[in-house]
Amino acid sequence: MSESPLRTLLKRVTMPVFKLGLVVFLVLGVVLVLGQAAGLVVGDGTLVEGVAGALALPMTTAAAVTGLLGFLLSYLHRWSAGED
Structure with a gap:
């Protein structure tokens, strides 16, 4: 069974945006923790x-958007729970 061109396009566009969002919110989270740790060390x-x-707001926003994209990807790729 062939997939629709729209589904193929959405899969090709969504995955890179998801990966970028993942990197963005993880980097922001690391910077936030390191910045707070530095503040604790110097008092x-x-x-x-x-x-x-x-x-906090940019990191949370990036995490929320990335989570929604991951949810969309699960439908586009037809992933199911418990799949290896």
């Missing part, structure tokens, strides 16, 4: 709060 509470204030 600067404003640095800890500032890093969280600056990166």
Whole structure:
């Protein structure tokens, strides 16, 4: 059974965007944790709060969009639970 051109196009576009989103939110998460750790080491509470204030929303947004893309990909690729 052949798949529709639209499904093929969506699969080709969605996977790279998903991978980019994954990298973005993971990098933002690492930067947030390292920034907060640096603030703890030097004893600067404003640095800890500032890093969280600056990166929390973009990181959470990137994670949410990536999660939704992953959900879409599960339908496009017809993945099922428990599949190896």
